[in-house]
Amino acid sequence: MKLQLALAQIAPKLGxxxxxxxxHLRWIxxxxxxxxxxxxxPELSLTGYVLQDLVPGVxxxxxxDHPVFRTLLKASQEIDVIVGFVDEDPRHRFYISSAYLxxxxxxxxxxxxxxxxxxxxxxxxxxxPGNEVRAFDTRFGRVGMLICEDFWHASPPYxxxxxxxxxxxxxxxxxxxxxxxESKLESxxxxxxxxxxxxxxxxxxxxxxxRTGFEDGLNFWGGSTVFDPDGKLLVQAPxxxxxxxxxxxxxxxxxxxxxxxxLLRDERPELVASELERILHGNRSRD
Amino acid sequence: MEIDLGIDPGLVRTILTKFIHSxxxxxxxxxxxxxxxxGLDSALxxxxxxxxxxxxNVLALRLPYKTSADDSLEHAGVLIEKLGIxxxxxxxxxxxxxxxxxxxxxSQVRKGNIMARARMIVAYDQSEAFKGLVVGTGNKTxxxxxxxxxxxxxxxxxxxxxxxxxxxxxxxARAIGIPEPxxxxxxxxxxxxxxxxxxxxxxxxxxxxxxxxxxxxxxxxPEECVDAGFEEGFVRKVVERVRRNxxxxxxxxxxxxxxxxxxYDFLYLRDWGT
Numbered sequence: 001m002k003l004q005l006a007l008a009q010i011a012p013k014l015g016x017x018x019x020x021x022x023x024h025l026r027w028i029x030x031x032x033x034x035x036x037x038x039x040x041x042p043e044l045s046l047t048g049y050v051l052q053d054l055v056p057g058v059x060x061x062x063x064x065d066h067p068v069f070r071t072l073l074k075a076s077q078e079i080d081v082i083v084g085f086v087d088e089d090p091r092h093r094f095y096i097s098s099a100y101l102x103x104x105x106x107x108x109x110x111x112x113x114x115x116x117x118x119x120x121x122x123x124x125x126x127x128x129p130g131n132e133v134r135a136f137d138t139r140f141g142r143v144g145m146l147i148c149e150d151f152w153h154a155s156p157p158y159x160x161x162x163x164x165x166x167x168x169x170x171x172x173x174x175x176x177x178x179x180x181x182e183s184k185l186e187s188x189x190x191x192x193x194x195x196x197x198x199x200x201x202x203x204x205x206x207x208x209x210x211r212t213g214f215e216d217g218l219n220f221w222g223g224s225t226v227f228d229p230d231g232k233l234l235v236q237a238p239x240x241x242x243x244x245x246x247x248x249x250x251x252x253x254x255x256x257x258x259x260x261x262x263l264l265r266d267e268r269p270e271l272v273a274s275e276l277e278r279i280l281h282g283n284r285s286r287d
Numbered sequence: 288m289e290i291d292l293g294i295d296p297g298l299v300r301t302i303l304t305k306f307i308h309s310x311x312x313x314x315x316x317x318x319x320x321x322x323x324x325x326g327l328d329s330a331l332x333x334x335x336x337x338x339x340x341x342x343x344n345v346l347a348l349r350l351p352y353k354t355s356a357d358d359s360l361e362h363a364g365v366l367i368e369k370l371g372i373x374x375x376x377x378x379x380x381x382x383x384x385x386x387x388x389x390x391x392x393x394s395q396v397r398k399g400n401i402m403a404r405a406r407m408i409v410a411y412d413q414s415e416a417f418k419g420l421v422v423g424t425g426n427k428t429x430x431x432x433x434x435x436x437x438x439x440x441x442x443x444x445x446x447x448x449x450x451x452x453x454x455x456x457x458x459x460a461r462a463i464g465i466p467e468p469x470x471x472x473x474x475x476x477x478x479x480x481x482x483x484x485x486x487x488x489x490x491x492x493x494x495x496x497x498x499x500x501x502x503x504x505x506x507x508x509p510e511e512c513v514d515a516g517f518e519e520g521f522v523r524k525v526v527e528r529v530r531r532n533x534x535x536x537x538x539x540x541x542x543x544x545x546x547x548x549x550x551y552d553f554l555y556l557r558d559w560g561t
Contacts, residue, residue, distance in 0.1 A: 013560070013561055014556060014558045014559060014560065014561060015559055015560050016560055016561070050556050052554035052555055052556065053552075053553065053554045053555055054555065054559065176302065179294055179299070179450075179455075180291045180293060180294070180295075181291060181293030181294060181295055182295060183295045183297065183298055184298070185298070213309060214305070214306055214309040214310060214558070215556055215558050216310070216556045216557050216558050217306070217445075217450075219302050219305070219306060239301070240301055240302065240305055
């Protein structure tokens with residue numbers, strides 16, 4: 001099976017849900033016209049990133065009858081869509097979230113599990129962390145979604161892999177930082193390295209939709225990528241510009257790559273589980 | 288220990304011009320005003336603004352005082368010509384002398400501050416007249432050292448070069464084609480004849496940038512900087528200078544009384560809603 005995957009590398013307006021919804025519909029239409037089966041938007045694509053005290057005002061209850069979701073679900077009749085938004089749960093906790101929409105249904109919502117609260121980041125002050133990392137089934141097979149800091153940690157992609165995800169869909173609002181004489185900021189180089197590493201380690205296609213634009217002095221570098229199960233770069237969006245990029249993912253390549261390199265077959269989750277059990281609860285010299 | 292103050296000028300140029308364009312246009316403006324001293328920092332800020340907004344959307348202000356070096360006006364003129372930007376020359380002598388003359392014993396620092404603040408008044412007046420935002424020209428070295436006049440040369444709407452050390456400003460300025468005389472002359476606030484930054488500060492930019500890079504960017508402790516080869520008195524002086532000047536880098540603290548107070552728990556970016 002082949003999947004035409006589009007990444008919508010956009011620059012959302014900060015705290016302007018209405019304008020961002022409109023731009024989503026435009027980009028979705030464009031992706032559809034370009035023949036895409038699935039279009040992935042960046043982290044917090046409907047709201048912007050440095051929300052601070054704007055969080056409660058832009059939160060959307062991810063219910064079918066919420067006006068924003070009603071509109072997006074209608075758009076998802078023709079093309080699958082992943083959007084970034086602030087989810088408010090029934091007890092009014094706010095989460096940085098991604099929703100996978102397909103054929104008028106919300107197939108899955110991921111709540112960001114790792115909230116960076118250091119350096120320039122302050123997510124833990126404004127958001128609750130998610131507590132689940134789950135793969136889910138789509139018309140393109142089983143996939144997994146993660147949001148930015150989630151994949152700075154090795155365990156969430158690993159868990160998704162074990163949970164059956166054969167396509168990893170990452171989204172970010174990654175602020176560029178780390179200046180030296182290289183042609184990329186340190187943060188860009190790091191994210192690209194680990195995306196390529198996950199594709200190679202898990203023999204799985206890895207797509208990363210990053211945002212662009214500015215919020216006050218923060219630059220978001222774009223450069224969205226798709227790596228194939230051999231760790232080869234399939235497509236990359238330009239740095240520092242809005243762009244819709246598209247590539248064909250040949251899901252049959254999993255068959256070929258994993259015949260050559262059976263890392264999944266040989267993986268030993270039971271070993272991981274028993275060692276984790278010992279590390280967490282057994283006798284072990286403390287470090 | 289590796290001190291890498293090198294930059295990729297192409298990358299930095301892209302980010303900074305897009306920053307200027309984004310932050311000016313989203314506030315509903317399309318133009319910029321820059322106080323062009325004839326020195327390197329303001330020359331670079333002007334060139335970046337011209338590239339971001341188009342030369343006709345940038346107004347360079349030359350604001351000499353009677354003691355300003357002739358070079359300054361001339362060098363600014365060369366840049367204005369080269370970039371094809373708009374310009375105005377407004378001497379500030381008549382603005383500031385009546386105040387200065389009231390105090391026979393006025394120190395150079397007081398006079399310098401008055402000049403810097405007079406230039407700020409002209410820039411903000413032209414900001415309204417030209418319908419452009421004031422683009423700042425302070426670099427990371429001077430911001431950290433507090434080597435500026437509060438509400439004077441540090442006043443601006445946005446600052447594209449405030450995260451570049453002076454030695455990095457030089458690299459970008461060279462790559463972007465700032466004229467040679469501006470690149471090579473000793474940095475000076477030009478508030479009195481013969482004044483140079485390095486003379487006044489008591490150390491070179493090259494040295495202090497390397498130290499600040501370790502202290503600030505790499506989070507070295509002061510004693511680790513001494514171990515890395517920096518003279519102890521120099522390290523102490525710089526650390527103390529950075530600490531003492533924190534007040535110039537933040538808005539004045541508001542005494543908290545209510546449950547929600549500007550500056551503490553009323554948190555919004557300036558780009559709120561745009």
